[in-house]
Amino acid sequence: MPPTTQAATPRPEQHAATRAEFFDQLAVVGKAFASAKRLELLDLLAQGERTVDALARETGMGVTTVSAHLQILKLSHLVRTRRDGTHVHYRLADDDVAALHSLMSKVARTHSPDVGQALAAHLGSGGGPSDATGEVEEMSHDELQRRLDAGTVTLIDVRPRAEFDAGHIPGSVSHPFDTLLDAARTWSPNSEIVAYCRGAHCVMAHDAVRLLAANGIHATRMQDGMLEWRVAGRPVEGSPTTSPARSAATPARTLEAAS
Numbered sequence: 001m002p003p004t005t006q007a008a009t010p011r012p013e014q015h016a017a018t019r020a021e022f023f024d025q026l027a028v029v030g031k032a033f034a035s036a037k038r039l040e041l042l043d044l045l046a047q048g049e050r051t052v053d054a055l056a057r058e059t060g061m062g063v064t065t066v067s068a069h070l071q072i073l074k075l076s077h078l079v080r081t082r083r084d085g086t087h088v089h090y091r092l093a094d095d096d097v098a099a100l101h102s103l104m105s106k107v108a109r110t111h112s113p114d115v116g117q118a119l120a121a122h123l124g125s126g127g128g129p130s131d132a133t134g135e136v137e138e139m140s141h142d143e144l145q146r147r148l149d150a151g152t153v154t155l156i157d158v159r160p161r162a163e164f165d166a167g168h169i170p171g172s173v174s175h176p177f178d179t180l181l182d183a184a185r186t187w188s189p190n191s192e193i194v195a196y197c198r199g200a201h202c203v204m205a206h207d208a209v210r211l212l213a214a215n216g217i218h219a220t221r222m223q224d225g226m227l228e229w230r231v232a233g234r235p236v237e238g239s240p241t242t243s244p245a246r247s248a249a250t251p252a253r254t255l256e257a258a259s
Contacts, residue, residue, distance in 0.1 A: 032076035033104065037061060038069045045079065046098045046227050047159065047198055048166030049091035099231045105200060123206050136209045137220045139194055141229060144222055153192045156183070158208045159226070167238035169196065169229060177204055177211075184217055193219035199227035 032038060040059055044050060052070065056063045070090055073079040078097050082089045092098055108115040123136075139147075147153040148171045155172040157164045164174040175183040187193065193212065197204035205221045212219045222229075230236055 029076050029078070032073055032078055033101075035069065035072075037065070038073060039101070041066065041069055041073070042078070042092070042097070042101050043199065043227075045090060045092050046101060046230075047163045049082065049089040051087055051089055055090070095230070098227060102199070102227050102231045109200070119201050122201065123203055136206045138223045139220050140223050141232065141234065144194060145234070147192070147194075153194055154187060155222070156180075156193060156195050156208070157197070157226075158195050158204045159197050163198070163226075165238055167226070167230065167236045169226070170235050170237045172196070177208055180208055180211060181215060184212060184215065187217075193217065194222055195219055196222035196229075197225050199225035 033042075037059070041055055044055060044058060050058075052063055052066050055061070055070075056066045059066065061069075070079060074081070074090075078093055079090050080093050082091065109119060144153065144155070148155060148169075155169060156175045157168050157172045158175060158177045158180065160176055161174050164172075168174070195205040195208040195212075197208075202225050205225065209219045209221050
C-alpha cells in the first residue's frame with residue numbers, strides 16, 4: 001500500500017499574509033463608502049439607475065467628478081452599467097448594496113451625535129413646523145401596510161415621477177412635490193394622507209407634510225422611506241431598469257479626478 005501523502009501544514013506567517021490580503025481587499029470596498037460625494041451618488045442610485053449627466057445635475061457636481069466617483073464604485077463592484085445606444089446607465093450592483101448603505105446610515109444615526117444633529121438640521125430646514133417641536137408625525141411600515149390593505153389611506157409618493165416609475169409602494173400615487181397642492185384639491189376632506197420619499201434622510205416627505213399643513217390639510221409621513229421599505233423586503237412595483245433621466249453618458253475619467 002503506497003504511503004499516504006499529508007498536506008503541508010500552513011505556517012502562521014502564511015495565514016497572516018492571506019489574512020492581510022483579505023482585509024486589504026475588504027478595505028477597497030470600505031473605501032468606496034468613505035466619501036460624502038459617493039454616498040450621495042449611492043443614495044440616488046438606490047432609487048433607480050441614472051446616467052452620469054443626470055447624477056451631475058441632481059448633485060451639483062461636475063461631470064468629471066461624478067465620472068471619477070462612479071469609476072471607484074465600479075472598481076469596488078458596488079455599481080454596474082447598462083448601455084442603451086449611446087447612453088450608459090449606472091445602477092447598484094444588487095439589493096445588498098442598498099441594504100449596506102441603509103444599515104450604515106442607520107448605525108451612524110444611532111451612534112453618532114454629530115450625524116444625528118446634522119440630520120435634524122437638514123430635516124427641519126423646510127420651515128413651518130407640524131407641531132410645537134417641528135417634528136413631523138410619522139407612521140410605521142406595519143401600520144401603513146394594514147391601512148393600505150384596508151383601503152383607508154391615500155399614500156402619496158413625492159419623489160420625482162421617474163423614481164416612482166422605477167419602483168414604488170403598491171397602492172401609492174405619484175404626486176411630486178411641485179404638483180402637490182394641485183393634487184390636494186382632488187382629495188376628499190376626510191382622506192387620510194401619508195407621504196413618503198427616498199429614505200430616512202430625505203426631506204421631501206417632511207416638506208410635503210408641512211406644505212399640506214400650511215394649507216389646512218393634515219398628513220403624516222411614512223417612517224423612513226422607499227429605501228428602507230425595499231430593504232425590508234416589502235412589496236415594490238415598477239421597472240428597475242427605468243432610468244430617472246436619459247442623457248448622454250460621459251466616459252469615466254481618472255480616479256485622481258475624484259475628491
